[in-house]
Amino acid sequence: MDGVAPPGLHFLAVPGLRTLLTPGMLAVGEALADACVQRRFVCVLGDAGIGKTFAVRTAAHRLGVAVLLDLRAQSAPADLRAGLHGALGLTGTPPADPGAADTLIRRALADTPRIVVVDDADRMSGSCLEYLRFLHDGTPGGLCVVLIAGQRGERHLRAQRMLATRTAAWLHLGALTRDQIPKAVPALHPLWQAVAPGDLQALDARFAGGSLRRWVLLTHHTRRALAATGAATPDARLLQAVVDRIDTPGRRP
Numbered sequence: 001m002d003g004v005a006p007p008g009l010h011f012l013a014v015p016g017l018r019t020l021l022t023p024g025m026l027a028v029g030e031a032l033a034d035a036c037v038q039r040r041f042v043c044v045l046g047d048a049g050i051g052k053t054f055a056v057r058t059a060a061h062r063l064g065v066a067v068l069l070d071l072r073a074q075s076a077p078a079d080l081r082a083g084l085h086g087a088l089g090l091t092g093t094p095p096a097d098p099g100a101a102d103t104l105i106r107r108a109l110a111d112t113p114r115i116v117v118v119d120d121a122d123r124m125s126g127s128c129l130e131y132l133r134f135l136h137d138g139t140p141g142g143l144c145v146v147l148i149a150g151q152r153g154e155r156h157l158r159a160q161r162m163l164a165t166r167t168a169a170w171l172h173l174g175a176l177t178r179d180q181i182p183k184a185v186p187a188l189h190p191l192w193q194a195v196a197p198g199d200l201q202a203l204d205a206r207f208a209g210g211s212l213r214r215w216v217l218l219t220h221h222t223r224r225a226l227a228a229t230g231a232a233t234p235d236a237r238l239l240q241a242v243v244d245r246i247d248t249p250g251r252r253p
Contacts, residue, residue, distance in 0.1 A: 006057060006058065006061045009054060009057055009058065010054075010216070011054075011212075011213050011216045011217070012216055012217065012220050014189070014216055014219055014220050014223065015223075016189050016190055016191070017188065017189055017216065017219070018187060018188055018189065019058065020184055020187055020188055020212070022051065022055075022176070022180075022184065022212075023174075024046070024050065024051055024052075024055055024171075024173040024174070025051070025055045025058070025059075027171055027173070028044060028052075028055040028056055028059050028171060028173070029055075029058075029059045029062075031044075031168065031169040031171055032056065032059040032060065032063060032115070032144075032146065033059070033063060034168055034169070035144050035146070035168040035169065036063050036064065036113075036115060036144045038142070038144075038168055039113075039136075039139070039141050039142030039143055039144050040136075040142060040144065040145075040166055040167060040168040041136070041144075041145045041146075041147065041163055041166050041167040041168065042144075042145070042146045042147070042167065042168055042169050042171065043121075043146075043147045043149065043154075043157055043163070043167055043169070043170045043171065044056055044146060044147070044148045044149070044171045044173065045148075045149055045150070045151055045153065045154050045157075045170065045171065045172050045173070046150070046151055046172060046173035046174065047150065047151050047175065047211075048150060048211075048213070049175075049211035049212065049213030049214055050173050050174065050175050050210070050211055050212060050213075051173065051212045051213070052148050052173055053119055053148055054212070055173070056117055056146050056148055057117060060115045060117055060146065063115060064113055064114070064115055065112055065113070065114050065115065066114070066115050066117055067084065067087045067088060067114050067115065067116045067117065068087055068117050068119075069083045069084065069087055069116065069117065069118045069119070070083075070118075070119045070120065071083055071118070071120070071123070071124060071128070072123075073120075073123040074123065074124075074125050075123075075124060075125060075128050076125065076127065076128070077098070077127055077128055077131040078098070079128075080124075080128050080131050080132075081094055081098065081101045081102070081105065081131075082094045084105050084116075085101065085104070085105065088105065088108045088109075088114075090104050090105070090108060102134075105135065106135065106138055106139065109135060109139045109143060110139055110140055113144075114143070114144070115144045115145075115146065116132070116135075116143065116144065116145045116146070117145075117146045117148070118132075118145065118146065118147050118148065119148045120148065120149065120150075120153075121147035121148055121149045121153065121157065122149035122150060122152070122153020122154075122156045122157060123153075126160065129157075129160050129162070129163075130160075130162065132145055133162040133166065136166060147163075151172070154170075174210075175209060175210025175211055176204075176210035176211075176212070177210060178201055178204065178205070178210075180210075181197075181200050181201050181204045181210070182197035182200055182201065185200050185204075185215060186200075188212070188215060188216075188219070189219045191219055191222060191223060191226075191233075191234065192219070194233040194234070195233075195234060195239075199236065199239070203218065203239060203243065206243060206247070207243050207246075207247050217246065218242065218243070218246070221242050221245070221246050222234050222238070222239065222242050225238055225241065225242050226238070
């Protein structure tokens with residue numbers, strides 16, 4: 001799916017990376033399209049590195065105007081107001097008065113349909129999630145909000161009672177399976193087209209674990225090793241050396 005992802009979204013911006021139409025990407029695209037029409041919440045859950053944020057931001061980019069928020073842990077509503085003020089492109093500094101700030105934010109959200117995307121949503125306080133409910137309920141027709149969280153964050157989000165009646169879908173994304181690796185990895189980057197399917201599966205079992213982020217990391221370091229050695233394609237010895245160098249305690253992404 002070349003050209004569908006927003007520029008600069010690929011992890012490490014490795015030249016030649018392609019966007020994969022994975023089951024997770026399809027599920028997010030369908031769920032977000034429905035939630036955008038209904039103007040409701042969507043919760044996207046999964047382990048780190050499987051492509052949650054990539055899938056959501058790609059789908060949001062295709063569907064409309066995305067408002068991207070990445071807040072610090074235990075943010076207060078004031079932090080959320082400030083983040084929305086900047087993400088919505090509002091002029092000037094955020095008003096110190098909460099009521100004035102809310103008026104500007106709600107007016108911007110009402111003027112143009114938006115998709116508010118919150119990464120690491122499980123780190124948000126209950127008061128911030130309640131503020132998102134306030135914006136959703138106060139926007140004519142509702143507001144599409146996507147909450148992205150780790151698998152362990154589901155309990156925190158499920159505890160927010162307001163999500164029970166305002167959420168269109170709860171998605172659980174998984175890593176690539178062993179059977180998917182021989183097709184998915186060569187499609188991710190041409191570098192892997194010269195590597196035997198069994199060797200790709202062995203690399204995945206040792207290092208990547210079906211994580212697209214870790215495959216991109218491996219691609220990045222393998223490209224550097226090829227440039228340093230002058231080799232055209234990676235052989236078993238080169239790949240072993242690359243994995244030995246980056247798969248050490250304390251260095252795993």
